[in-house]
Amino acid sequence: MFAVFAEHVDEHDPLSGLRVGARPTPETPLGWTRVRVEAASLNHHDIWSLRGAGLPPDRLPMILGCDAAGYDEDGEPVVVHAVIADPDTVGDETFDPNRTLLSEFHHGTFAEEVVVPRRNVLRRPPSLSATDAACLPTSWLTAYRMLFTRSHLRAGDTVLVQGAGGGVATALTALARAGGFRVWVTSRNEQRGQRALELGAHEVFESGARLPRRVDAVMDTVGKATWSHSVRSLRPGGTLVTTGVTSGDDLSNAELTRIFFLQLSVVGSTMGTRAELRALIDLLDVTGVRPVIDSILPMTAAPTGFRRMVDGQVFGKIVFTL
Numbered sequence: 001m002f003a004v005f006a007e008h009v010d011e012h013d014p015l016s017g018l019r020v021g022a023r024p025t026p027e028t029p030l031g032w033t034r035v036r037v038e039a040a041s042l043n044h045h046d047i048w049s050l051r052g053a054g055l056p057p058d059r060l061p062m063i064l065g066c067d068a069a070g071y072d073e074d075g076e077p078v079v080v081h082a083v084i085a086d087p088d089t090v091g092d093e094t095f096d097p098n099r100t101l102l103s104e105f106h107h108g109t110f111a112e113e114v115v116v117p118r119r120n121v122l123r124r125p126p127s128l129s130a131t132d133a134a135c136l137p138t139s140w141l142t143a144y145r146m147l148f149t150r151s152h153l154r155a156g157d158t159v160l161v162q163g164a165g166g167g168v169a170t171a172l173t174a175l176a177r178a179g180g181f182r183v184w185v186t187s188r189n190e191q192r193g194q195r196a197l198e199l200g201a202h203e204v205f206e207s208g209a210r211l212p213r214r215v216d217a218v219m220d221t222v223g224k225a226t227w228s229h230s231v232r233s234l235r236p237g238g239t240l241v242t243t244g245v246t247s248g249d250d251l252s253n254a255e256l257t258r259i260f261f262l263q264l265s266v267v268g269s270t271m272g273t274r275a276e277l278r279a280l281i282d283l284l285d286v287t288g289v290r291p292v293i294d295s296i297l298p299m300t301a302a303p304t305g306f307r308r309m310v311d312g313q314v315f316g317k318i319v320f321t322l
């Protein structure tokens with residue numbers, strides 16, 4: 001079948017191992033099922049995979065992609081939940097220490113078909129297009145859990161989103177606005193900041209700028225480049241939710257003194273549960289909020305989308321269609 005896959009990994013030149021071509025269709029183990037992929041979206045995770053993070057050479061070649069919308073074996077429209085947990089896990093599957101994401105251990109969604117555990121397939125309502133639904137399982141689900149499960153924010157609180165244009169950042173901005181929060185966003189780029197305002201941010205600031213007042217919570221996917229600013233932007237008792245380190249994780253100053261003195265909470269967050277993905281789908285169905293799509297490309301042109309993400313030009317999600 002047609003697929004987009006990592007043939008080799010290279011920490012410094014991630015796109016050198018990216019291939020578009022034919023791969024064998026994966027076997028379907030007992031309790032698993034096939035989904036015919038209609039649309040799949042690109043995540044920074046796919047770039048990390050090509051750099052070798054979470055993808056050792058003995059698992060190559062590996063079909064990339066975490067997110068997909070398509071049709072199940074009965075021809076019903078579905079969305080795929082990308083977290084593959086132990087089937088015996090009870091409760092929150094993101095706490096399963098052995099969980100993996102599609103494309104880490106099992107082949108991913110950038111292909112004509114993806115094989116997943118039956119429980120990872122959720123019905124897609126008619127109101128959600130395949131391209132919109134394909135944006136949800138990683139970026140949007142991560143943003144949903146950061147805001148509504150891990151931050152302890154309440155409607156009316158002020159939240160700062162670090163970075164404007166990313167898949168997670170645009171989801172945070174749109175969902176925070178829908179959730180009734182005051183939304184402040186930082187960006188390195190004036191144009192992307194302007195687009196965050198159009199998306200629902202109340203105010204936009206240059207990356208690292210001093211804010212008019214401190215906020216109740218900060219959502220940080222950037223890591224090293226924004227960490228100090230995130231900590232310094234919080235009110236006493238505020239919460240920093242961290243979920244990514246796009247700019248690196250080797251902090252020169254972890255701001256420990258400020259964290260204990262102001263009694264701040266630093267909370268990690270990763271992906272989300274099936275129940276949270278269901279709730280996110282329902283939220284979109286009810287509110288009419290939809291993912292911001294940077295570009296839609298045929299999957300055969302996937303390398304163009306990967307290049308755009310590596311170059312940091314993206315505003316929203318890049319979606320591949322079949």
Ligand SMILES: NC(=O)c1ccc[n+]([C@@H]2O[C@H](COP(=O)([O-])OP(=O)(O)OC[C@H]3O[C@@H](n4cnc5c(N)ncnc54)[C@H](OP(=O)(O)O)[C@@H]3O)[C@@H](O)[C@H]2O)c1
Nearest residue numbers: 044163164165166167168169187188221225244246270271
């Ligand atoms: N833990 C999890 O479960 C999970 C899930 C999803 C994503 N993530 C991680 O979250 C990160 C973002 O993912 P994504 O898919 O949204 O990636 P993306 O679409 O490539 O977005 C990158 C974002 O980072 C910002 N940024 C990058 N470098 C920056 C810098 N030096 N200073 C300030 N801002 C910077 C950009 O802001 P501008 O628009 O201002 O340029 C943009 O918002 C990745 O590291 C990813 O691995 C983790």
